[in-house]
């Protein structure tokens with residue numbers, strides 16, 4: 001019983017520490033990431049459903065979002081900033097393909113673009129034992 005309490009106290013303490021470590025800027029960044037992954041899911045649905053206009057609007061939002069991601073990294077790590085630009089270019093391509101009705105190619109382009117996300121995650125993201133993520137610089 002006591003051991004269980006101790007374990008719970010450790011887990012709570014750990015997650016509080018993980019959240020507390022984030023700066024306001026990082027917290028905002030985290031909401032961009034969550035938004036990005038929700039937007040990509042929506043984009044995929046629209047491309048699969050051959051909805052050209054909504055798909056193009058999704059890609060525009062992603063292009064805007066990754067401009068902010070690029071800005072976040074610009075002064076911190078030029079490589080990460082470049083990955084953000086590559087991801088942005090990927091979504092631009094998806095938008096062009098979807099707008100032209102090339103949904104099969106647009107689908108393939110989403111997959112390719114998503115693979116680029118890990119180019120930054122591999123360097124700057126660390127998974128914590130509780131399944132959440134933290135920044136690594």
Ligand code: HEC
Nearest residue numbers: 029030033034036037080083084117120124125133134135
């Ligand atoms: C230039 C760097 C960079 C790029 C590009 C990038 N990410 Fe991230 N991402 C991060 C970092 C750093 C974290 C860890 C901090 C955090 O949790 O937000 C992260 C975290 C995440 C998370 C976890 C959010 C959470 O805490 O629950 C998701 C989901 C995510 N990214 C999705 C994406 C997707 C999808 C793409 C591509 C379309 C992408 N990211 C591209 C840097 C990047």
